[in-house]
Amino acid sequence: MRLEYFQMIDRVLELAPERITAEALVPAASPVFEGHFPGHPLVPGVLLVETMAQAGGFLLLSRLNLSRMAFLIGTGAVKLRSFVGPDTRLTVTATLVHEGSGFAVTDAAITAAGRKVAEVKEMKFSIQDFPAPELAEAMRGRAREVGLLKDQNS
Amino acid sequence: MASAFDRIAEIIAETSDVPRENIKPESHVIEDLGIDSLDFLDIVFAIDKEFGIKVPVEAWTQEVNSGAAPAEQYFVMQNLAARIEELVAAKGG
Numbered sequence: 033m034r035l036e037y038f039q040m041i042d043r044v045l046e047l048a049p050e051r052i053t054a055e056a057l058v059p060a061a062s063p064v065f066e067g068h069f070p071g072h073p074l075v076p077g078v079l080l081v082e083t084m085a086q087a088g089g090f091l092l093l094s095r096l097n098l099s100r101m102a103f104l105i106g107t108g109a110v111k112l113r114s115f116v117g118p119d120t121r122l123t124v125t126a127t128l129v130h131e132g133s134g135f136a137v138t139d140a141a142i143t144a145a146g147r148k149v150a151e152v153k154e155m156k157f158s159i160q161d162f163p164a165p166e167l168a169e170a171m172r173g174r175a176r177e178v179g180l181l182k183d184q185n186s
Numbered sequence: 187m188a189s190a191f192d193r194i195a196e197i198i199a200e201t202s203d204v205p206r207e208n209i210k211p212e213s214h215v216i217e218d219l220g221i222d223s224l225d226f227l228d229i230v231f232a233i234d235k236e237f238g239i240k241v242p243v244e245a246w247t248q249e250v251n252s253g254a255a256p257a258e259q260y261f262v263m264q265n266l267a268a269r270i271e272e273l274v275a276a277k278g279g
Contacts, residue, residue, distance in 0.1 A: 105224060132234050135227050135246040167199065 033057060033083075035064045035075070040083040041090060041124065044179045048103050050128040052091040054178065058120040058143075062078050065118060069169055075116040080150045081107065081150035084140035090180050095128075097170055098181075101162050102136065108154035120144050128154075134159050190237075190274070192265035197232045201225060211264035214257075239273045 033040050034152050046053040056077055069138035092102040102162045116122065126140040133156055141151040164169035175181045187236055188196075191211060198215070199206035202225045215221050222228065231240050246269075249255040 040272075105227070130231060130234060132227075132230060133240055133242045134247075135231065137231060154230070158227070 033059055035059065035062045035079060038082065039174070040079065041178050042156075043049065044090065045123070047057045047091075047094060047128040047180065049095070050085055052094070052126050054087050054090065054124045056116055056122040056124055058116060060119045062118075062173065073118050075120075077110075077112045077150075079111060080116060080142060081110055081123070081152060082127065083124055084142060084152050085155055085157075087139050088138035089158065090175070090178065091138060092128045092159065093171060093175060094134075095131070096159065096182055098168070098175060100158055100159050101171065102157040102166065104155065106133075106156040107152050107160045109133060110150070110152045112150050114144075114146065114147070116142075116149055122149070129154060148149045159175055190268070190271045191264060193236060194229075194267055194270065195263065197236060198229055199226075199230055201228045209263060211267075213263045215261045215263065215266065216257075217261075235250060237270055237274050239270070239277055241270070241273065274276060 033042060033143060040056055041054045042056050044052060044054050064076065064079070068074060068076050089102045089104070096102070121144065123143045124140065126138045129137040129139055137158060138157070139151075139153050139156050142149050162171075172181075195206060195209040198204055198219065198221065199210055202221055204219045204221070209219065213219055215226065230243055232238070235242055241260060245262045246255070250257045250260065262264070
């Protein structure tokens with residue numbers, strides 16, 4: 033994870049047509065922890081939601097063969113079950129719930145040491161053409177970094 | 187089984203702040219009911235689930251934006267219900 037760059041997913045562990053499992057290692061130190069919180073560093077809950085959204089996003093990008101972008105536009109119920117501190121290895125899963133016309137919906141969860149620490153129901157994504165070629169290229173780069181493209185023609 | 191119109195109207199009332207009694211066959215979903223794009227997506231998601239279909243919103247929007255079809259064809263309630271019934275019939279057939 034590079035929290036300050038919003039790069040939450042480190043690598044894809046498993047990829048199936050309707051499910052992705054990924055790994056995210058919380059860094060030992062980050063400027064984020066200086067404010068959240070002094071003397072008691074925790075990954076902000078919104079960044080755990082972002083982590084789940086990025087897992088869902090990578091699943092959708094894979095389904096789209098990186099031809100379009102998935103933008104988070106809403107979530108259903110979110111549960112943040114326990115604190116996540118530095119140096120924690122997270123396993124992030126996202127599962128396709130529905131693929132509509134121009135949108136898609138996934139559930140997602142995060143576990144640490146086999147224990148569920150966060151979950152979200154019905155994350156909704158707007159599926160749109162890439163608004164800028166730089167973004168398309170950046171997402172292809174990230175997809176290669178996390179191993180999303182290893183079984184595909186990149 | 188309630189009509190497609192009634193089922194869609196119920197979905198809209200549950201998904202948005204529009205009272206069920208304000209949703210009439212001649213209501214334009216966007217202009218009369220004030221449904222914004224985000225709420226409309228939630229409504230389409232609910233319609234997809236309720237009817238087991240995939241409402242082709244992108245194709246509809248493209249047709250309207252290009253002038254190939256009037257917006258009323260898809261976004262006035264009675265017409266929307268008719269389009270949904272067509273999609274359900276096409277799926278079943």
